[in-house]
Amino acid sequence: MAGYCSGAALQQLRWLPKTTDWRDRLRALAHGQGDIWPQAVALANEQLDFIRTNALDDLVRRRHGDAAPDTGTRPVRLAILGSSTLAHLHAPIRVAGLRRNIWITTYENDYGQYQQELLDTSSGLHAFKPDAVLFAFDSRHLAQGVHAALNQQDAAAAQEEARAMILRCWRAARAAFACKVMQQTLLDPFLPLMGSNEHRLPGSRSKFIGDLNAALRGMADAEGVDLVAVDHAVARDGLAAWYDAGLWHRSKQEVSPAAGPTYGELVARILAARQGRSYKCLVLDLDNTLWGGVIGDDGLDGIVIGQGSALGEGFVAVQEYARELARRGIILAVSSKNDEANALEPFEKHPDMVLRRTDIASFQANWSDKAANIRAIAQDLNIGLDALVFLDDNPFERNFVREQLPMVAVPEVSDDPAEVPAVLADAGYFESLAVTDDDRVRTAQYQDNRARDALLANSSDLEGYLRGLDMRMVWRRFDKVGQQRIVQLINKTNQFNLTTRRHTDEDVEAIMADPKSFGAQIRLRDRFGDNGIIAILIGRMQEHGVVTIDTWLMSCRVLGRQVEPTTLNLAAYLAAEIGATKLRGEYIPTQKNGMVRDHYAKLGFTVVSQDESGRSIAELDLQNYAPLPTFIHVSEG
Amino acid sequence: MSTIPDSQAAIYTVLSEIFNDVFMVDDMKLTPALSAKDVAGWDSFKQIEIMVSVEERFNIKLNTREIDSLKNVGDLADVIAKKTA
Numbered sequence: 001m002a003g004y005c006s007g008a009a010l011q012q013l014r015w016l017p018k019t020t021d022w023r024d025r026l027r028a029l030a031h032g033q034g035d036i037w038p039q040a041v042a043l044a045n046e047q048l049d050f051i052r053t054n055a056l057d058d059l060v061r062r063r064h065g066d067a068a069p070d071t072g073t074r075p076v077r078l079a080i081l082g083s084s085t086l087a088h089l090h091a092p093i094r095v096a097g098l099r100r101n102i103w104i105t106t107y108e109n110d111y112g113q114y115q116q117e118l119l120d121t122s123s124g125l126h127a128f129k130p131d132a133v134l135f136a137f138d139s140r141h142l143a144q145g146v147h148a149a150l151n152q153q154d155a156a157a158a159q160e161e162a163r164a165m166i167l168r169c170w171r172a173a174r175a176a177f178a179c180k181v182m183q184q185t186l187l188d189p190f191l192p193l194m195g196s197n198e199h200r201l202p203g204s205r206s207k208f209i210g211d212l213n214a215a216l217r218g219m220a221d222a223e224g225v226d227l228v229a230v231d232h233a234v235a236r237d238g239l240a241a242w243y244d245a246g247l248w249h250r251s252k253q254e255v256s257p258a259a260g261p262t263y264g265e266l267v268a269r270i271l272a273a274r275q276g277r278s279y280k281c282l283v284l285d286l287d288n289t290l291w292g293g294v295i296g297d298d299g300l301d302g303i304v305i306g307q308g309s310a311l312g313e314g315f316v317a318v319q320e321y322a323r324e325l326a327r328r329g330i331i332l333a334v335s336s337k338n339d340e341a342n343a344l345e346p347f348e349k350h351p352d353m354v355l356r357r358t359d360i361a362s363f364q365a366n367w368s369d370k371a372a373n374i375r376a377i378a379q380d381l382n383i384g385l386d387a388l389v390f391l392d393d394n395p396f397e398r399n400f401v402r403e404q405l406p407m408v409a410v411p412e413v414s415d416d417p418a419e420v421p422a423v424l425a426d427a428g429y430f431e432s433l434a435v436t437d438d439d440r441v442r443t444a445q446y447q448d449n450r451a452r453d454a455l456l457a458n459s460s461d462l463e464g465y466l467r468g469l470d471m472r473m474v475w476r477r478f479d480k481v482g483q484q485r486i487v488q489l490i491n492k493t494n495q496f497n498l499t500t501r502r503h504t505d506e507d508v509e510a511i512m513a514d515p516k517s518f519g520a521q522i523r524l525r526d527r528f529g530d531n532g533i534i535a536i537l538i539g540r541m542q543e544h545g546v547v548t549i550d551t552w553l554m555s556c557r558v559l560g561r562q563v564e565p566t567t568l569n570l571a572a573y574l575a576a577e578i579g580a581t582k583l584r585g586e587y588i589p590t591q592k593n594g595m596v597r598d599h600y601a602k603l604g605f606t607v608v609s610q611d612e613s614g615r616s617i618a619e620l621d622l623q624n625y626a627p628l629p630t631f632i633h634v635s636e637g
Numbered sequence: 638m639s640t641i642p643d644s645q646a647a648i649y650t651v652l653s654e655i656f657n658d659v660f661m662v663d664d665m666k667l668t669p670a671l672s673a674k675d676v677a678g679w680d681s682f683k684q685i686e687i688m689v690s691v692e693e694r695f696n697i698k699l700n701t702r703e704i705d706s707l708k709n710v711g712d713l714a715d716v717i718a719k720k721t722a
Contacts, residue, residue: 025664051658058661088682246701251685258689472686 012261014153015411015427018047028231030059044099050260057091068103074502075103076271081114083141085252092264100272114139118172138254139186143205148193150203168225169339175550177508178506182270185213187233187254202335209284215402226433228266228569273474279429281331285392286343291315296342306352314417321421326359330430333362336372340365361446370397371404382556389429434484448529448543469526471632473566478512478519485533486521497553518539518574524558534558535567539575547575548584565628568603571624582625589614645714655690669711695721
């Protein structure tokens with residue numbers, strides 16, 4: 001076999017492991033019986049080229065048809081709308097969903113007919129009923145009529161026209177389907193006519209696409225549209241990895257099939273982030289991951305970190321990237337096989353360390369195995385194992401954790417720290433759609449928790465502790481300001497969530513507008529700080545006098561602090577306000593919310609029905625309701 | 638020509654892997670005379686998959702004239718042999 005493969009394929013999915021028996025496992029799966037989804041998820045989590053991606057997709061479709069398997073995640077119906085050939089991108093998008101345990105059904109408009117299908121209610125698109133729409137326009141389509149002889153004014157008019165057309169499409173999709181809208185940024189295949197100062201030629205098509213890509217950012221923010229930044233990926237990988245002029249002439253594929261797996265990743269990350277399924281925490285090994293050498297053997301003076309050597313600067317760069325992630329809301333943790341005192345020493349004493357002890361929300365340095373340590377971190381931080389990314393230079397530890405904890409993401413990294421930050425970035429684990437104020441202060445919040453825990457350890461009685469916290473619950477009706485965080489919580493809270501109903505931006509807006517419903521966002525402050533929005537409550541008057549609690553979810557960070565009875569008092573107040581005499585609570589069991597099975601009974605509701613799945617309904621008479629006593633002071637604001 | 642030239646045995650081995658993966662079969666028999674009409678599902682999309690995969694695996698670039706002139710697997714193997722020589 002001559003050569004290995006082109007640069008394009010080398011870059012592709014390089015953070016995923018590659019095994020030699022992938023093909024055999026796929027064949028075995030094809031010939032076996034029963035539910036193949038879990039094994040297919042495992043196969044998707046390896047480094048696949050587009051041929052293998054297609055083969056895996058083909059098998060999953062043949063087995064499951066159009067029926068979504070029970071994945072425990074929200075299935076997605078994605079319409080891909082555009083003006084060139086996109087058929088080769090469906091399988092990569094679906095497999096990137098599979099990689100995240102998300103079932104994606106796709107639809108594509110008839111060739112070139114995206115506008116007609118958007119507007120025609122009898123079209124295939126309307127019959128498909130998408131809950132997400134991706135606009136994937138090719139640049140030649142948008143740049144129609146733009147040519148080098150245009151004057152400034154006509155070029156500007158063409159630019160305006162293209163922007164207006166894109167806006168119309170977004171709005172039409174949202175009006176028709178109340179769906180998530182995504183826009184793929186444009187791949188620029190046009191060749192320069194001037195050179196480095198191409199921007200001085202008003203009618204340059206390349207300038208036209210560059211300007212449009214720049215404008216898409218602001219337009220998308222104003223319209224609540226998520227971008228799929230193919231232009232950034234092309235800038236990193238090179239145009240040749242994404243685009244092949246010969247293929248465009250042959251098949252009108254603007255994105256080469258070879259780039260399909262990366263394209264699918266970009267799309268699926270957005271869909272997953274919208275479901276709150278991005279990773280939240282980076283778990284770091286220490287020796288030869290954050291510094292060179294072994295602290296226990298080499299000592300503080302012997303480890304390699306800091307300026308003066310290429311390797312030392314490489315480790316600084318790894319730490320800097322981690323710190324930047326932390327500053328924007330990613331939690332950092334440490335898992336190291338070391339004596340704790342040794343492991344802490346560089347954080348406390350080494351002048352060249354970028355990360356300090358206060359940057360690390362959970363520090364596990366001991367001689368337990370890494371899987372046990374990672375479990376301890378998840379427990380300590382009260383987040384799911386499926387929210388953790390584990391970075392370790394040691395292939396043994398990586399494979400051990402992959403085997404023991406398949407839900408933890410473990411990137412393949414080389415032992416050269418210079419390569420590590422880029423692999424982490426390419427993997428897109430921490431894809432986020434917006435930064436909330438809560439994200440910026442996340443590490444501080446976890447540190448506040450530690451101070452609270454320390455106080456608890458010193459307080460012999462819980463009541464005295466709770467009084468000492470000086471807790472204030474501040475609630476507010478759903479509003480535009482809080483909407484982003486409200487939707488984020490609704491879609492990512494799994495454990496303390498009575499019904500696990502996932503609502504979209506549009507649903508939340510509908511609640512705001514409905515006089516027979518209420519939605520409350522609830523913050524908790526105490527003497528150690530602001531915990532941010534920690535609970536969401538949605539009630540609906542579904543029959544006369546009865547308000548059903550559609551959603552009651554809470555952050556596990558505030559468990560055991562009387563937030564539950566205080567929230568019930570608020571629910572009773574809000575329900576009575578819209579004329580209810582009875583409050584009805586519902587528990588819908590999932591794999592993750594067992595902790596709230598008896599939530600309503602504990603709060604004094606009467607369970608009125610329960611079916612064999614464990615789903616139960618409980619009611620509370622509001623006419624004789626006396627607010628439950630708590631130490632939390634409640635106010636609206 | 639229906640037998641594989643000895644000099645191209647290695648090329649056919651890699652081509653077999655590519656065809657088996659593209660068509661999701663275990664043991665496709667590749668002969669120089671094999672062409673799209675002989676294989677169920679070998680449509681224009683599969684053709685592109687094969688070409689792009691060949692380019693990746695052999696680290697070569699097939700140009701438009703070369704792709705247009707391919708009538709069967711033998712032609713493809715000849716082009717690969719020429720470009721990797």
